[in-house]
Amino acid sequence: MILAPAARVRRGANLRKRKLEEHRAAAAQRMGTPRAPLYLILDNIRSLHNVGSIFRTADGFGVRKIFLTGITPVPPRPEISKTAIGADEVVEFEWMADPVRAALVLREIGVPTAILEQTDRSISIYEYSFPEPLGIVLGHEQIGVDAGVFAYASAVVEIPMLGMKHSHNVAVATGIVLAEVRRQWGARGAAR
Helix, strand or coil: CCCCHHHHHHHHHHHHHHHHHHHHHHHHHHCCCCCCCEEEEEECCCCHHHHHHHHHHHHHCCCCEEEEECCCCCCCCHHHHHHHCCHHHCCEEEEECCHHHHHHHHHHCCCCEEEECCCCCCEECCCCCCCCCEEEEEEECCCECCHHHHHHCCEEEECCCCCCCCCCCHHHHHHHHHHHHHHHHHHCCCCC
């Protein structure tokens, strides 16, 4: 049976609505469960929209907490909420002036950190085995991660670039690295 275009659109909308309802029911069940031991340190990320996007991505991958450091804007801000679409209200966060302090806080609770940055010693995210628990440090798009944080990092990783540009937008890079972390954890049976 071939459906007319309008019928196909309605059928597609009904399927999306059903999927959305299933997702909301599953999300409601997850409300009381602890999030994965996965943390982000945002080091001087200046864009409000990038921060909002990172919150939304972090929620989607079950990040437990985001440390906002330096000039990184802090919720509540309308520009953050616009792209976070409520994730800034459900993902725990804390502001600290110094990203080194955030790395130390994670170290004190036994969480190793990996810096996402291109350096002469960084390795591909696809070649690194991400430990659980984990903290990921993301830096300013032009100047990178604060040099002091490198002393506390277990690894420096990068996303291989195949095009003409040398890097991804920080919010996009966050999604890529979190997807790889969760893929690895799931393959090892460690993901929650």
